[in-house]
Amino acid sequence: MATRTVSETDQSNEQLKFETSIDYEHNKVSDAESYSRRWMLIHTDVKYKYESYLPHYVPGLQPSLEEFQHEDVGLRADLNKTALLTAPGSIFEEITPAIGTEVHGLQLSSLTPTQKDELALLAAERGVVIFRGQDFADIGPDRQREFGRHFGPLHVHQHGGHVKDYPELLPVYRDFTAGAVDNEIKDNVSSIKWHTDMSYEINGMGTTIFYSLSTPESGGDTLYLSTTAAYNALSEDFRERLHGLTANHSGFAQAKVADHKERYIREPIETVHPIVRTHPVTKTNSLYINRLYTRKIQELKNEESETLLNFLYNHIEHGQDWHIRVHWRPGTVVVYDNRVTQHSALRDFNVKEGETKRHMLRITPQAERPYFDDGAARG
Ligand SMILES: O=C(O)CCC(=O)C(=O)O
Numbered sequence: 001m002a003t004r005t006v007s008e009t010d011q012s013n014e015q016l017k018f019e020t021s022i023d024y025e026h027n028k029v030s031d032a033e034s035y036s037r038r039w040m041l042i043h044t045d046v047k048y049k050y051e052s053y054l055p056h057y058v059p060g061l062q063p064s065l066e067e068f069q070h071e072d073v074g075l076r077a078d079l080n081k082t083a084l085l086t087a088p089g090s091i092f093e094e095i096t097p098a099i100g101t102e103v104h105g106l107q108l109s110s111l112t113p114t115q116k117d118e119l120a121l122l123a124a125e126r127g128v129v130i131f132r133g134q135d136f137a138d139i140g141p142d143r144q145r146e147f148g149r150h151f152g153p154l155h156v157h158q159h160g161g162h163v164k165d166y167p168e169l170l171p172v173y174r175d176f177t178a179g180a181v182d183n184e185i186k187d188n189v190s191s192i193k194w195h196t197d198m199s200y201e202i203n204g205m206g207t208t209i210f211y212s213l214s215t216p217e218s219g220g221d222t223l224y225l226s227t228t229a230a231y232n233a234l235s236e237d238f239r240e241r242l243h244g245l246t247a248n249h250s251g252f253a254q255a256k257v258a259d260h261k262e263r264y265i266r267e268p269i270e271t272v273h274p275i276v277r278t279h280p281v282t283k284t285n286s287l288y289i290n291r292l293y294t295r296k297i298q299e300l301k302n303e304e305s306e307t308l309l310n311f312l313y314n315h316i317e318h319g320q321d322w323h324i325r326v327h328w329r330p331g332t333v334v335v336y337d338n339r340v341t342q343h344s345a346l347r348d349f350n351v352k353e354g355e356t357k358r359h360m361l362r363i364t365p366q367a368e369r370p371y372f373d374d375g376a377a378r379g
């Protein structure tokens, strides 16, 4: 719907009007089409409600991230998660046994610190928790950032745009100008890019918040999978063989895609992590390699590493038993634990000039440096 994401009342955004009419001029359309587009511009080109959340870029380099000790807030949670699960009016529904819980009747913005601790535990256990009907998108960037900070120090992307004055708030944005198919996927048969966020960093990413500001009429879902369930599906002998192996994860290819040096805020890095990692709260193991950032198993020769990694990628990505798909609606917020999941955007939506925006926001608390606990594996 053309008017779903714009405020009808605020006509003050001259800048946006100017930019849109420049695009229109460049497109050299027929008179009839031009008339209908002009009509559309008049009726839709008012200030976009979430304009202040559009990507903002700051030039210049910042120092590298330093490793830090992380104590997960999920460790403080009551194992029964009573405060969260018995909150008045709330409904929690499992999507599949392996992954995903959908929640209705509860506002994230009103959770107590105890309930947030329990949410961290729930996300660790279920991988993905989907909250519907949230006011979260409208509580303002200060409260959004504060919410994220409960779970850990917030990550700032190595080169991604951010909300102006809020480097910890990462917009994921596509419209007619930005394009539905970007450089990253233009030569691929599909838009699928399974990954764990920024697995090349030293400390891993933890209880992550991802929410919609503006959604396409159809498509633009996000796929999620459980790397814990994928690990558990392997035979015991095979799992044992993986224990203790490590692989390097690289941020260089991602940095290249951005190809605008002035956007960089940090130099890309490469880090070695265990390929099976233990979750500090649940003590469960999960596979920690992903096609986007993992490069080579350090203890193996090239061909051996390639064969094993390809087997594991295919196993993780094709086992529908541990996959779900989240359809975004206005008011949807997903809380997912990056330690036990992978996800992929779907860029399948049609982008109509002046109409479609897919505008998401991510807040990414960092967690512990990934580790493997052999004791936990045997237990
Ligand atoms: O747009 C999406 O659905 C996911 C984007 C994503 O993977 C990310 O922001 O890390």
Ligand SMILES: [Fe+2]
Residues within 6 Å of the ligand: 195, 196, 197, 343
């Ligand atoms: Fe991601």
